Amino acid sequence: xxDTPHRKLHPDLHPxxxxxxxxxxQPLESVWRVYEEQSLDKIILQFASLTFIIEAEPxxxxxxxxxxxxxxPNTEDWLQASGIEPWSSVVGKPFSWxxxxxxxxxxxxxxxxxxxxxxxxxxxxxxxSSIKESVVFPATRERIK
Amino acid sequence: MTTITLNPDGTAxxxxxxxxxxxxxxxxxxxxxxxxxxxxxxxxxFLLSRFGEQVPGGASPTAPAAATGIKxxxxxxxxxGNLASRxxxxxxxxxxxxxxxxxxxxxxGPWAQKTLGETAKAAVKGDATAETAVKxxxxxxxxxx
Numbered sequence: 054x055x056d057t058p059h060r061k062l063h064p065d066l067h068p069x070x071x072x073x074x075x076x077x078x079q080p081l082e083s084v085w086r087v088y089e090e091q092s093l094d095k096i097i098l099q100f101a102s103l104t105f106i107i108e109a110e111p112x113x114x115x116x117x118x119x120x121x122x123x124x125x126p127n128t129e130d131w132l133q134a135s136g137i138e139p140w141s142s143v144v145g146k147p148f149s150w151x152x153x154x155x156x157x158x159x160x161x162x163x164x165x166x167x168x169x170x171x172x173x174x175x176x177x178x179x180x181x182s183s184i185k186e187s188v189v190f191p192a193t194r195e196r197i198k
Numbered sequence: 199m200t201t202i203t204l205n206p207d208g209t210a211x212x213x214x215x216x217x218x219x220x221x222x223x224x225x226x227x228x229x230x231x232x233x234x235x236x237x238x239x240x241x242x243x244f245l246l247s248r249f250g251e252q253v254p255g256g257a258s259p260t261a262p263a264a265a266t267g268i269k270x271x272x273x274x275x276x277x278x279g280n281l282a283s284r285x286x287x288x289x290x291x292x293x294x295x296x297x298x299x300x301x302x303x304x305x306x307g308p309w310a311q312k313t314l315g316e317t318a319k320a321a322v323k324g325d326a327t328a329e330t331a332v333k334x335x336x337x338x339x340x341x342x343x
Contacts, residue, residue: 090273091322111279114333158337181321181329182276 066153069161073151075120076100080147081168084140085131092183097131099123100148107164111182115162139175139188143168154178165189268315277318277332285315289331298338306331 079100087095098105100123107118135144146168154163154176162180165173176187268285275282284292290303290310303310309317309331317335320328 090271090276092273092276111276112336113279114336156337158334160337162337180326180333182279183329 066161069118069153070151072105072118072120073148076103076105076148076151078147078149079103081140081144083126084134084144085126086134087130088132092181093186094182094184096134096177096184096186097124097126099126107177107184109179109182109184113160114179114182115160116164116177116179116184118164139186142188143174268313270315270318271322273322274315274318277321277329278314279336281314281332281335282318285318286313288312289314289317289335292335293338296335296339298334302334302338306334 076098079102081098081100083099085097085099086093087097089095092109092111094109096107098107102123104121104124105118106121107116110117134140143166148166148168150165150167150171150173152165152173153161154165155161156163163176163178166175166177167173168175172191173189176189178185178187270278270282270285278285281292288310289306289312292314293302293306293310307327307330309320309328312331314332314335317328317331321332
């Protein structure tokens with residue numbers, strides 16, 4: 054069966070999307086933040102056997118990320134964030150989905166992450182050379198009056 | 199919390215800030231992560247992330263931006279990325295010069311008529327509209343190319 058017109062739109066993004074596939078199914082063990090000149094420069098997600106590093110690019114407010122072999126926490130620079138929103142509710146759960154966000158300036162400036170679910174739970178966006186963390190909640194059904 | 203900042207001229211500035219329950223609980227959580235004591239660098243990062251420039255030593259010394267007369271702190275320089283060398287220019291001019299449209303300038307709001315340096319200073323102090331203006335200045339050229 055041939056692909057639909059809405060699949061494989063961006064082959065140039067496949068190397069990035071493959072990073073998500075590498076960590077799929079791995080439980081999130083801990084989360085660390087690294088600040089640079091008061092800006093949240095990096096977020097490090099420690100999985101069972103891999104480390105996922107997300108970084109702000111100050112020159113154009115875009116986001117970059119990579120999967121590496123598991124790294125030991127560098128407690129000199131890394132600040133524990135596992136117990137703080139938006140991470141406290143997803144630590145311990147397996148990574149399930151990752152999305153890229155491309156804004157109306159055609160800049161890849163964020164990612165959406167889901168743990169043990171199929172809708173986004175965490176949104177990371179770069180603004181002002183800093184990563185902004187958001188929690189994404191499903192909408193509650195409105196009561197009809 | 200009382201902080202005393204030593205000024206270069208030998209005088210000292212004293213400031214007071216009330217620490218809320220949220221900040222106390224975050225600090226207690228941090229303490230629990232380091233049973234043998236919090237490393238100085240981690241403590242400094244924690245204080246910077248919570249109190250920013252209100253912490254003595256948190257506000258780095260000012261440094262001149264390249265090719266401008268505006269003095270930017272390292273945090274302000276980071277906010278601007280490679281636009282730091284254009285800190286004296288108006289945000290609107292920078293957006294237009296990079297190929298941005300009139301609607302991009304409009305999206306920058308009142309900051310469009312301020313310099314990038316002024317906008318970066320407000321962004322470092324936490325002004326979200328200033329951060330947006332900086333981001334538009336960084337990314338505007340993407341649609342114009």
